[in-house]
Amino acid sequence: MRDVLPDEVELRDAAAQAIIGVYRSHGFRRIETPALEHLRLLLGSEGGENEKLIFKVMKRGEDLDSALARGAHDLADLGLRFDLTVPLARYYAENHARLPDPLKAIQIGPVWRAERPQKGRYRQFTQCDIDVLGEGGIVVEVELILATCEALAGLGVTGLTVRVNDRRILTCIARHCGFAADRQSGFFIAFDKLDKIGAEGVLGELRDAGHDPAAIARFESLLPVLQKREMSLDSLTRTLAPATDEAPAFEALATLLRVVAAELPGGARADFDPTLVRGMGYYTGTIFEIVSPAFPSSIAGGGRYDRMVGRLLGRDVPACGFSIGFERLIAILGEGGGAPRVAASHAGRRRIAFLVDDDAALPRALPAARALRGAGDVVSLERRRKNTRKQLDELHGHGFSDYATLEAGADAAVVKPLRSEA
């Protein structure tokens, strides 16, 4: 966890406002859930590895006393959310009667994971998600993809590629190779590591896990086809020969890719990628992520999770979401790519340090400062120090553009640029 200094907060705020502005123009609306959820919700969410990283909050008062009396188990009842998707499903299950149908939600807020601290990874970090609950089909998926690409492109992040796949196509691949139906999630978990450990690593894991050797062999011969650059969905469809109940997923994905390609903002592209798996166990259909040459891992990821709400509500509700890794985005913007574009929204406004000699000067200084503020300037009262030259240097270093003083007898302040003094 870390502190955020004023310059970075301003970059973060400007980026968040720009993203939210785009999402709002697509009809999404912000919602908020609490940081703490019941542990039993978080632990039963198919959140994969993240469930092991939950910060657990201790019971309090009598509840804690009686838990301690029963032994060292069961001491915690709440946990800090590790993503924004599991709380959203709970939010929808509890509030759906009062929510628009479909719900088009924007969430931006902190999540917590007790990961081993490492460079660029923090235990509290911000996610920025949009989700549509209550509506299935590619209208939703197309809108999520286009709005997210528009938001990123609007911040000046260039060279976007949307990688798209469908969990049902992965299931078809598993069936085609002959992996047992009840062992497919293990197959997905190994396949998901292809980027990190390579083909040999994945095949080794499958062997170690005791999957059917014949299935592994068929998968090994299919892998070069799957990894082919710009593998077309058409040719994979011919290779896999999907069964009648499998074909609609292939057809829907083909439509989605065609529609998205025509509408993506300049320079962005959408590619079918049959090696895209994504880690969470809860995905049920289309999955996608966005990569940019500016960053080694994906900037955004998401997909369809039509059965998560059902576990809480008792009836399935179609759901699909896209999550921007806000910290990664800020890292890209902070390195210069989009920062100037974001900062430009603050331009044209003077930041004036109004030097006040002493308390007796306040009755005249305050109306003069108010007049400048009324004209659109930022005006900060600063008590004049003995070493005024050094003070002006420091003010300039902290982003002030001008300083103001009040001459004896005058009502209006004299404003001078700081650069020439510093």
Add this chain to the structure above:
Amino acid sequence: MRDVLPDEVELRDAAAQAIIGVYRSHGFRRIETPALEHLRLLLGSEGGENEKLIFKVMKRGEDLDSALARGAHDLADLGLRFDLTVPLARYYAENHARLPDPLKAIQIGPVWRAERPQKGRYRQFTQCDIDVLGEGGIVVEVELILATCEALAGLGVTGLTVRVNDRRILTCIARHCGFAADRQSGFFIAFDKLDKIGAEGVLGELRDAGHDPAAIARFESLLPVLQKREMSLDSLTRTLAPATDEAPAFEALATLLRVVAAELPGGARADFDPTLVRGMGYYTGTIFEIVSPAFPSSIAGGGRYDRMVGRLLGRDVPACGFSIGFERLIAILGEGGGAPRVAASHAGRRRIAFLVDDDAALPRALPAARALRGAGDVVSLERRRKNTRKQLDELHGHGFSDYATLEAGADAAVVKPLRSEA
């Protein structure tokens, strides 16, 4: 803790943006601290009753195992912040070399207190603070008061009264009555309850705590003077006859009241209130709060706490802050007082539900929707349902102003107001 629905989030966002806009125009800048702090920081902060309400986060992995092996103590190492002031002091102590001097900070974010749930009180709630660290004196205090009143008045909260006192005047009262110097904090805690338990209650508490009966008797005779409406600082100064080292506090407060009175936004007033104590143990000088007839308790409170940073940094740093009770403010705005004014900032923009018949319609619908968005409208794609009339009714109920459809062969959408259909 509770979920926030879209309408309320929009009110909260608009209010927060308006407040932050005013604070920025006064030269304050947003900073952020993490939600979790080390427990030992939170527990040693003179946070009063709040320290008992900390949500404690359990240790993890080996740390937890070894704590459990040592018994049931010491199982937690982190805690959720209960206010924004204690984390700010830690932030300043750790980052001051990279921060502007003085630091003029805006913080807005959630805090957590494990209070017994009751109406209108939540275990997670938002505070909105401004603080100036690194500069003493009334220039700072005047700016905090004026900026906060301007922010509240800008939201349409009327009839603001700023109640002002100084901890050093309270110390002078205690000395004047003859309370022992080492028992003054006990005297303050009892005196702070005057609003709730009345004069007899306070005197009873002082007697029960075993304070000097002669001091209690002098305090009893002074109380009617202190409680007099519009008690003037001048007349209290004459009554108390402050010693030479006590006089500057009285003089500074007189200047502050005079300067503030001349600059407050229309309808607001500043009153000296010698019965204002405020709960926290960490205040050292001027203290203030803002009340409005629209709300039974104070909307904002704060004061000077010149010794908090010193406990962490080893040298004292002057510090003063003002905290808006954001949940109370939203309650006032939500009841109608300021809500229309806040909502007005969203006005003039159509919210259009763009009805899409099926996936095949997307390639024509998307450019038409994009064109409307480019012209400033909010456009949400919605799949047309069989019962379109019912769907339009519902869309109208959820705040859509218009709906759009695409006629066969046309490129541009036909937009119709929803009201007439619904």
